Amino acid sequence: MASPDAVVLAQELRHSYDKKRFALDGVSFSVRRGEVFGLLGKNGAGKSTLIKAMTTLIQPTSGTLRVLGMDPAREGTRIRSRIGVVQQAESFDFTTVQGNLDVYGMLWGIPRSERTKRREALLTRFGLTEIRKRRAFDISGGQKRRVQVAKEFMHDMEILFLDEPTVGLDVIMRRTLLDSIREEVRRGLTVVFTTHNLEEADYLCDRVAVIDEGKILILDTVENLKRLYGGKKTIDITVGNAHAPAFFAELSRELGPNVTVTVSGPSAVLLTDDPKAALGKIAALSQSMDAQLEWLNVRKNTLEDVFLKSVGGGGEGAGAP
Amino acid sequence: MRALGLPKLIRLIYRNIWVNTDPGSLIILLGLPALYLIFFGFGFQSISSGGGGHSYLAFLTPGILSFQVVMAGTVGGSVLWADRRYGMFAQLLSGPFSRLQYLLGIMLTSMLFGLGGAAVMLGVAWVLIGSGPTAPLAFGVMFGTIIVGSIFFGALMLFLGAMVKSNVAYNSIQILLIFLINFASTVFYPLSSSLPLGIQILFQINPLTYVADTVRGAYAGSLALTDVYQMLVLAAETVVVLFLAVRAYLRSELSYE
Numbered sequence: 001m002a003s004p005d006a007v008v009l010a011q012e013l014r015h016s017y018d019k020k021r022f023a024l025d026g027v028s029f030s031v032r033r034g035e036v037f038g039l040l041g042k043n044g045a046g047k048s049t050l051i052k053a054m055t056t057l058i059q060p061t062s063g064t065l066r067v068l069g070m071d072p073a074r075e076g077t078r079i080r081s082r083i084g085v086v087q088q089a090e091s092f093d094f095t096t097v098q099g100n101l102d103v104y105g106m107l108w109g110i111p112r113s114e115r116t117k118r119r120e121a122l123l124t125r126f127g128l129t130e131i132r133k134r135r136a137f138d139i140s141g142g143q144k145r146r147v148q149v150a151k152e153f154m155h156d157m158e159i160l161f162l163d164e165p166t167v168g169l170d171v172i173m174r175r176t177l178l179d180s181i182r183e184e185v186r187r188g189l190t191v192v193f194t195t196h197n198l199e200e201a202d203y204l205c206d207r208v209a210v211i212d213e214g215k216i217l218i219l220d221t222v223e224n225l226k227r228l229y230g231g232k233k234t235i236d237i238t239v240g241n242a243h244a245p246a247f248f249a250e251l252s253r254e255l256g257p258n259v260t261v262t263v264s265g266p267s268a269v270l271l272t273d274d275p276k277a278a279l280g281k282i283a284a285l286s287q288s289m290d291a292q293l294e295w296l297n298v299r300k301n302t303l304e305d306v307f308l309k310s311v312g313g314g315g316e317g318a319g320a321p
Numbered sequence: 322m323r324a325l326g327l328p329k330l331i332r333l334i335y336r337n338i339w340v341n342t343d344p345g346s347l348i349i350l351l352g353l354p355a356l357y358l359i360f361f362g363f364g365f366q367s368i369s370s371g372g373g374g375h376s377y378l379a380f381l382t383p384g385i386l387s388f389q390v391v392m393a394g395t396v397g398g399s400v401l402w403a404d405r406r407y408g409m410f411a412q413l414l415s416g417p418f419s420r421l422q423y424l425l426g427i428m429l430t431s432m433l434f435g436l437g438g439a440a441v442m443l444g445v446a447w448v449l450i451g452s453g454p455t456a457p458l459a460f461g462v463m464f465g466t467i468i469v470g471s472i473f474f475g476a477l478m479l480f481l482g483a484m485v486k487s488n489v490a491y492n493s494i495q496i497l498l499i500f501l502i503n504f505a506s507t508v509f510y511p512l513s514s515s516l517p518l519g520i521q522i523l524f525q526i527n528p529l530t531y532v533a534d535t536v537r538g539a540y541a542g543s544l545a546l547t548d549v550y551q552m553l554v555l556a557a558e559t560v561v562v563l564f565l566a567v568r569a570y571l572r573s574e575l576s577y578e
Contacts, residue, residue, distance in 0.1 A: 055415045056415070057411060057414065057415055076419075077417060077418070077419050080414075080415060080416055080417050080418075081416075081417035083415075085412070085415040085416075087408060087411055087412060087415070089408045089411070090407065090408050091407060091408025091409050091411065091412040092407055092408070092409070093336070093339075093340045093407075093409060094340050094341075094343070094403065094407070095339065095340050095343075099339075099340075103336050103339055103340065106332060106335065106336065106339075107332050107333070107336055107413070107416065107418075108416065108417065109328070109329075109332065109417075137407070
């Protein structure tokens with residue numbers, strides 16, 4: 001059941017570009033007003049298609065979609081006048097950095113004096129002051145990305161859709177952008193954010209949906225997802241000799257169904273709520289099988305563990321769910 | 322007019338002009354036709370009139386005014402192509418604009434460049450020749466023809482911009498088209514029976530010939546019934562090309578690949 005304050009509502013959304021394969025395959029979710037909603041997924045999982053559908057750029061093949069209570073197929077222009085979009089692909093005009101901000105503000109009908117005020121604040125906030133007179137096509141990829149994100153803040157909006165906005169940004173600028181978004185959220189903005197950077201999602205999102213092959217696999221708050229395995233801890237192991245496959249197979253059998261073992265070559269990730277017992281079995285087994293432990297690390301669960309678990313993580317084998 | 326969202330349309334036109342009026346673009350758009358007028362006008366003057374009078378310059382001036390519609394068309398095609406290539410097409414269409422507004426914005430920008438360029442060329446010619454048309458009807462016909470011609474060539478280049486995805490292909494096709502359209506028309510010389518038949522046919526099917534002949538008739542104060550027929554043919558061709566351009570545009574992908 002959708003929340004009454006949902007600003008985006010999708011039910012059984014499907015979309016196919018070629019009538020053979022579904023880029024979206026029965027996606028249902030809602031986004032609440034004032035939250036940061038993250039869409040996590042590998043490349044080609046369907047995140048950008050979903051953003052394009054929500055921003056009215058494509059019409060889903062089937063299903064129901066409402067944005068701000070309106071149908072994108074019939075009220076696209078009205079929806080678009082109340083949202084902001086930062087696309088994954090670069091977008092800029094053939095003018096200077098500050099010209100790009102000015103033109104974009106003008107296009108949104110922002111009065112000149114307000115435009116100047118916003119432009120100056122954004123140039124400072126995104127570290128663009130020194131390159132303000134340079135042509136946008138003549139600056140680096142990361143700088144272009146900053147211009148692209150900055151200009152979206154030239155206008156007012158109710159929902160901001162960001163499709164992997166931090167790609168190409170350095171660590172400082174990434175944090176600046178995420179903090180800017182947080183600041184806008186505090187003022188009431190709703191944000192829908194796609195990324196495959198799990199740290200970002202952890203830092204910014206209230207709720208995340210993990211999407212793979214056009215389907216939503218998990219949808220919950222970040223905290224709930226991290227608690228998904230109760231008080232479980234993660235153990236990373238790397239075995240340095242040829243015993244690895246047999247070692248992990250035996251370890252998985254000995255640890256039983258309550259421990260998840262995801263194997264990738266000579267390494268494995270274990271999820272367990274009793275790390276002490278697991279460590280004892282690892283030590284005993286390494287002795288009995290003469291397996292050389294090269295790396296052993298016990299840590300708290302991260303969103304990345306949840307993500308890898310839900311999309312398979314490219315592992316070769318796994319134990320119990 | 323409400324459905325067109327007039328203020329939004331004006332903003333789109335303003336933006337198209339803003340990002341296309343850098344000095345480099347202006348030199349090409351206005352400087353090139355002016356140089357044609359000066360160099361071809363005076364250069365061929367000596368052949369056509371033995372060095373006296375202004376006959377070739379007077380013949381060329383309306384041709385160069387007409388040439389502006391082709392230059393204006395390239396603005397329209399370039400705006401769409403560059404917007405697709407550099408992501409602004411999808412960005413604008415995820416903003417408060419409809420596809421129709423975006424299309425009209427480009428067409429009207431082309432038209433404004435055509436009219437502005439023609440007005441500048443008229444001024445340059447006036448300086449070179451020392452006289453020009455003064456009758457309101459002449460101005461009305463000239464600028465009316467230039468508006469229709471700008472729509473035709475704007476639509477043609479829009480069609481090209483919507484269909485072609487490669488930078489090299491777009492530039493090559495555009496250069497070839499501009500060459501053919503300009504030199505297989507009556508912009509620089511009259512249609513003569515001494516021309517090879519193939520070239521005569523090219524002249525006669527070339528819409529720029531109709532634009533040039535009508536503008537020339539109005540400029541010289543010698544409008545005839547044939548000019549009206551030419552205008553009707555031009556208008557009909559414009560409708561066809563506009564239809565094809567709109568169809569290609571509406572089917573075009575949002576992003577350049």
